Amino acid sequence: MTGEETEISGMLRIAAPKDLAVVRKGLRDVASTMGFNVVDSTRIVTAAVEIARNIIHYAGSGELIWREVKNEKRKGLRLEFVDQGPGIGDPALAMTPGYSTSGGLGMGLPGVKRLADEMEVRSGIGKGTTVLITQWLVP
Ligand SMILES: Nc1ncnc2c1ncn2[C@@H]1O[C@H](COP(=O)(O)OP(=O)(O)OP(=O)(O)O)[C@@H](O)[C@H]1O
Numbered sequence: 556m557t558g559e560e561t562e563i564s565g566m567l568r569i570a571a572p573k574d575l576a577v578v579r580k581g582l583r584d585v586a587s588t589m590g591f592n593v594v595d596s597t598r599i600v601t602a603a604v605e606i607a608r609n610i611i612h613y614a615g616s617g618e619l620i621w622r623e624v625k626n627e628k629r630k631g632l633r634l635e636f637v638d639q640g641p642g643i644g645d646p647a648l649a650m651t652p653g654y655s656t657s658g659g660l661g662m663g664l665p666g667v668k669r670l671a672d673e674m675e676v677r678s679g680i681g682k683g684t685t686v687l688i689t690q691w692l693v694p
């Protein structure tokens with residue numbers, strides 16, 4: 556991932572379905588304050604809710620740390636989702652369309668990959684899961 560972190564950041568706890576609405580509203584406000592248009596704001600918010608849904612389903616709880624990042628050219632919004640759940644043995648496989656260990660559609664993570672400008676999954680069995688996504692603000 557590229558980009559330098561700024562001081563503008565915050566944290567949201569994800570532990571119950573009601574937290575999805577808090578994530579949705581919180582990020583929509585952050586994205587709009589940063590100047591994202593409706594389309595890009597909807598992309599990052601939709602991706603975030605999908606990752607948060609996975610946290611609740613597979614890990615029970617976790618947190619979202621959001622921060623504004625900057626590179627030479629642009630400002631962006633980076634979201635870091637961290638949980639201490641069972642972890643994912645093969646993160647690349649988990650990002651394949653149709654892969655699900657819970658009888659789901661297996662479209663959550665592939666959807667995130669499509670929606671976010673950048674995505675990274677760091678995980679391993681027994682190691683919890685960290686998902687990083689970044690959306691860049693078009694100047
Ligand atoms: N935070 C997590 N902790 C542990 N495993 C996870 C986590 N997030 C995703 N996974 C694993 O990755 C798989 C793929 O996730 P993905 O969101 O793409 O599909 P899904 O949740 O199974 O179905 P859906 O289409 O409803 O989202 C999951 O089935 C699960 O095995």
Ligand SMILES: [Mg+2]
Pocket residue numbers: 605608609659662663664
């Ligand atoms: Mg899912």
